[in-house]
Amino acid sequence: MVLGFGLASLTILICVKKPHVLRESGGGEAYGCLEQGWDTQSTLTVAGLGDFFSEQLSSSPQSLEEEFTPSSVNCDQSQPEYKLVKSVPGSEDEDGLCHCIVHLSNNLIPLKQLEQLQSIAQELMDKYNQELSRETPNYSLLRLELEGARKLVDQLMAKGEVCEAENLLSQLQSQVANASLTLKLLADSDQRSLCAFRQKVDVLEGRLSECERTKRQEDSGPPLPPGSCAHRGLQKVSRPFVVQLNWRGFSHKAGVWGRDSGPNPDSSLYWVAPLSSDDRYFDSYRLYKSYDDLVLMKNYKEWTMGYGDGSGNTVYESFMYFNYYGTHDIAKVNLSSNTLVLQRPLPSATHNNRFSYAGVSWKDIDFAGDEKGLWVLYATEESKGNLVVSRLNTSNLEVEKTWHTSQFKPALSGAFMACGVLYAIRPLSTRQEEIFYAFDTTTGREHHLSILLDKMLETLHGINYSPLDHKLYVYNDGYLVYYDLSFRTLKHRPARKVSWLSTVPNPVIPNKTSRP
Ligand SMILES: *[C@@H]1O[C@H](CO)[C@@H](O)[C@H](O)[C@H]1NC(C)=O
Ligand SMILES: *[C@@H]1O[C@H](CO)[C@@H](O)[C@H](O)[C@H]1NC(C)=O
Ligand SMILES: *[C@@H]1O[C@H](CO)[C@@H](O)[C@H](O)[C@H]1NC(C)=O
Ligand SMILES: *[C@@H]1O[C@H](CO)[C@@H](O)[C@H](O)[C@H]1NC(C)=O
């Protein structure tokens, strides 16, 4: 005998082996499914439930509740007495199994309750997971309670055991009630304290950035116009501003984000590309048309692709450039259509984690955009792992020119380009990095510097500079963070609008008369 039940309808399906129990009633139009003369095998299989159901079925619904007391069900009873319970119409299949359906009214058995509890537990679990995926305080207690509830449900569901069901069910009920209460308390208290906390932080942040602005203006004159190179190199880096956790969650520690570093000042395309949770595979990204959309996580376009390696990606003039998975190929994707438009090898570049950065794997080939164009940072066997910079022609990805630096790439934690100058970063501690080295591609000269960079978490994965706002976009162990960069002003010369795509070493300052 097989006994199954659908929780939703509480339909009991009973199937019985033909020889033992089939009884033709009358002219063979109907079968009674249950009868005296059950073999021991089948009664034992359903000992607990059998007792239970026979009780239920043999009595009239009114009297059932008094008759059914779970403590009287005895699982060890090897020869329970079965009577003909009820005659129900059934049908026979090819294997000689009789199928018949018995409908029980809902309130007779705890299955309905079990179902409800299960769905409540599931709901709470979902809510909990949702909360957890955001940034939340301590949910350990809730987790324990829900884990307990889930185990109980599993136990109940596993074998259809009903013997100890009442006990388990009341435990489950209490546990779910506890969890529900905890969640409510957490939600209430969090909302209030979180809001208050947010407001305080907002006020403080406002004041701080005000301070920083005035200080910067005192220090370094008027701010640089977008895309301007009218300065004498990097001077300092602000504290980190945390924007948010990446949209795929905590487990996506590696990734990269930024703003289109192309020269179009009207473009405010932001992009976020958390790598898959293996910290290597670049398989999807989101595009936002504005910073506000990014912060609010709305109006985005989400693409999946499935052929990138590491977090060296950059976006330049609405195209994304990246290292093609498992190769030393560089590739270009049209972001309007998410189509691969170009793929070609980067001559002598090493790949597959041969010379990646310190603490950041699979970033052998690292793209960078700046005021002067598109660059790629990598290492070769000939360079003995030292970092090499090449300028790329964006239309065909051919290398236009290559420079060799003296820095062993795996010793750096990252690098970026600004106004044709490579800046290299090394880790100082778990909380600080240092921009310690610069290589100017216009002069071919290198020099050492020391600009400290605070970090929230240990590893800086993607690092991208945007010439439009002079910000450094950093993917810090799953968090989107940016830094404001300040540059040393030109002496006795106020910064003016410049033709910032010019390839001549020094920016051309147009004549006053040449402007309207
Ligand atoms: C979170 O709750 C657990 C269990 O109650 C406790 O051990 C832990 O100290 C709590 N953590 C914080 C940060 O309050
Ligand atoms: C529910 O909470 C009460 C009060 O804190 C506690 O006594 C009880 O053991 C909890 N029940 C379960 C199943 O955790
Ligand atoms: C990029 O894709 C868009 C949409 O399909 C298309 O209109 C545009 O011409 C493409 N650009 C290039 C350079 O392929
Ligand atoms: C890039 O390559 C294209 C196609 O070969 C060529 O027409 C263009 O002049 C190149 N751009 C630069 C800046 O050299």
Ligand SMILES: *[C@@H]1O[C@H](CO)[C@@H](O)[C@H](O)[C@H]1NC(C)=O
């Ligand atoms: C600046 O103006 C002078 C005189 O009008 C002219 O000779 C010179 O070519 C101009 N330079 C630029 C960069 O326009």
